[in-house]
Amino acid sequence: MLITLNQAKAIRRKQADLMLTNQIASKQIGINPITYRKVINGGEVKKSIYQKVMEWLAEDY
Known part of the structure; x- marks a missing residue:
């Protein structure tokens, strides 16, 4: 399966919005x-x- 650049951007944006580190985001x-x-x-x-x-x-939408 392919994660597109737009999907990757949305993932990084959600991580930033929730103020999560990479470690915590990966755990979630x-x-x-x-x-x-x-x-x-x-x-x-x-x-x-x-x-x-x-x-x-x-999840949050």
Whole structure:
């Protein structure tokens, strides 16, 4: 699955809005901090990671 640049930007924006560190954001999503770093830059991730990230992103909307 592909995290687009727009999705990565939205993830970074939510992280900033909630004033979360990368570590805390990754914990909330339920992924490894190293994987989270990959997510916020956009790119290819496993389907399970993609699902977790998108669920976290849509959580407050």
